[in-house]
Amino acid sequence: MRDELGFGPKRGEASGDDDRPREECGVVGLFEVPDAAQLVYRGLFALQHRGQESAGRAWVQDGDITVDKGMGLVSEVLTTPGPPDARRAIGHVRYSTTGTSSLDNAQPLLMRSRFGPMALAHNGNLTNHAALRRTLEARGAIFQTSSDSEVLAHLVAHGVAQRWLTALEGAAHQLLGGFAYVVLTPSSLVALRDPHGIRPLVVGTRGGGVVVASETAGLDAMGATYLRDVEPGEMLVIDHEGMTTRRPWGPVPAGPTPCAFELVYFSRSDSMSGGQSVHRTRRALGRQLWKEQPADADVVVGVPDSSLPAAMGYAEAAGLPLDFGLVKNRYVGRTFIVPNQDGRTDSVALKLSAVEDVVRDRRVVLVDDSLVRGTTAARLVGLLRRAGAQAVHMRIASPPYTHPCHYGIDTSRSRELAAASLSRPELLERIGADSLGYLSQEGLREALPGRGDWCLACFGAGYPVPVGEEDGEGGEHGDDGVAAPVAGGAPPAQ
Ligand code: SF4
Known part of the structure; x- marks a missing residue:
């Protein structure tokens, strides 16, 4: 999750105790799992290395969504167990930064639209977020945060589709970059991964319910059994009908390029990736x-x-x-x-x-x-x-x-x-x-x-997804030079 106002820490500053790159968030989600709000704590605790600035969770209760979030570590923010009867929840940890850190940008974000309440949590960066935001603001959207994560919610709200899932699919279709989202509504959980599979997202099961997390270490901590990776370009919809796959971007155009640096440094050694432990x-x-x-x-x-x-x-x-x-x-x-x-x-x-x-x-x-x-x-x-x-x-x-x-x-x-x-x-x-x-x-x-294949862009192997001026060295708010956003755009025919 990137802040619109800067590239991580302010220029010339660094947060933390060394000069390593920092992960920008971890996500978890549970659907029809007893004690979901409490299990989120365990999942986020296992993903704490992916972000220490803020933590939060959202759960479904009585047909509505409640959010509990704050600045700090999981153990500092989530100090109550959450309602024991909640069975659907998502959670988020955000990386540590300076200057642009604020509670406004802590996640999950809760939005209310004509489709009802929706909470979302995001890991990654939308390379076309500035263009999307400009277009949405020109159409009257009022953003609550300065982060790129919120763009998805506004695309859903401003879409022309009459059905929620179609609106979400049309919104996802417009996103570019490396990202993984979990989206919670009172009746569903959606796990969404970018078409190149740059950011990780895995799905498992616990007690007949479904659990998703950024890493398998998160599944383990929640007592879930790993089923598979969410596929690049997959929108996995989990609801009372089970799990169904939608593909907002159509067939993935090129081979996936997951982030190699996850295996070099970011992921926990006990997580599984590519069929073997990160340690191996x-x-x-x-x-x-x-x-x-x-x-x-x-x-x-x-x-x-x-x-x-x-x-x-x-x-x-x-x-x-x-x-x-x-x-x-x-x-x-x-x-x-x-x-x-x-x-x-x-x-x-x-x-x-x-x-x-x-x-x-x-x-x-x-x-x-x-x-x-x-x-x-x-x-x-x-x-x-x-x-x-x-x-x-x-x-x-x-x-x-x-x-x-x-x-x-x-x-x-x-x-x-x-x-x-x-x-x-x-x-x-x-x-x-x-x-x-x-x-x-x-x-x-x-x-x-x-x-x-893998993304090795930071090692000079070329960017698998076009990087615009807004994300390059030229400035923070320049024209990104990518496809113009089409609010309400429809996904490709399946
Ligand atoms: S491998 Fe790609 S996604 Fe991973 S840190 Fe490097 S540039 Fe970023």
Whole structure:
């Protein structure tokens, strides 16, 4: 979910404790599941890594929808169990940011139209949201929020279709980008995934009811059994008739391109994606990394926590010991609001420290899953050197991150991406390592599960969905150059 007013944190600012990209939301939904409002808590708790700025849930009771949301972690916001008799609910966590953070933008959003109440929760980014919003506002729409998520609700309300599902289908047809929505009405739950399948969404079952979530870890936490992924371009309608599929975009024009970075970094290691655990994929990334970027070393150290599986794979392939040369302070708060690069650097020292006993007088391979601005890497190399490491060889289990994401991941602008703005020698000098090696694009594809394609746009492989000026470097509110919105437009014939 993107804020209309900015690209994640304000320019030049960062929120949080390091310089990694940030996920922009997680969603869950339940239909005809006992204790649905309470189970949402568990599902969102498992997806907390996808967003820590705000949390919320909506449930159906007595034919109407109630929303409970606020700023903060799930445990801070959802402090009551919710009505025990609610059987239909959705939930949302939103990522941490600065400046544009507000309760107005917390989700689920509740809208009331001629079709009745509708709550929605959204993960991702609509690349044509500004054009859609301009057209809707010209037609009299009054937006409650500054986020792109609300566009879908107004498209439904302003559509010409007489039936709710037809209106939703016509509205979805107009959306471009990488996104997953869950939409709740008193009588139905709809799970919607973009035609390229960029953002993840899975469906499961519990006690005869249906459960959806951004990741299978969310299903697990709600006691649901995984059934399948919501397919790219699928609008899965769950109501008293069961589950039915609609395809607002018609047949998906090209192969799906799910986000590779979900597997590199964002998703939980215990989630399943592409038929295997994310943990297994990350180990494969580490093994592939060693094949391409071996190092003469004594020990392999991973950056906790997300890089540990890749470090394990690297060590396995290299025949080197894996050890815990960095430890994480688990009690550092989730949000340092750090206004500049110096503050960001200091925050790393608060969160991670080196284990001298592991690294002193040894040549260390330091494995991280990604390198974005380079500030974290420089700090970690410094920590290891001060702890007595004889040499530090930095290895990155993904290709150089050279392009910003426009599909719902908060990254820096291009000029802040180290691999885009610095030559390899300059980057090596910035981080202070003895050597630096990345996984190649081909190596990443090789290690990812399945035979399908992936979005690797941030690694310079090209954007699978056109990116307009509004999402590019040219400005925040420029003409997006995509198809003009047609409020009330009908989906293609099935
Ligand atoms: S650009 Fe990168 S982060 Fe964004 S969807 Fe594609 S792979 Fe994921």
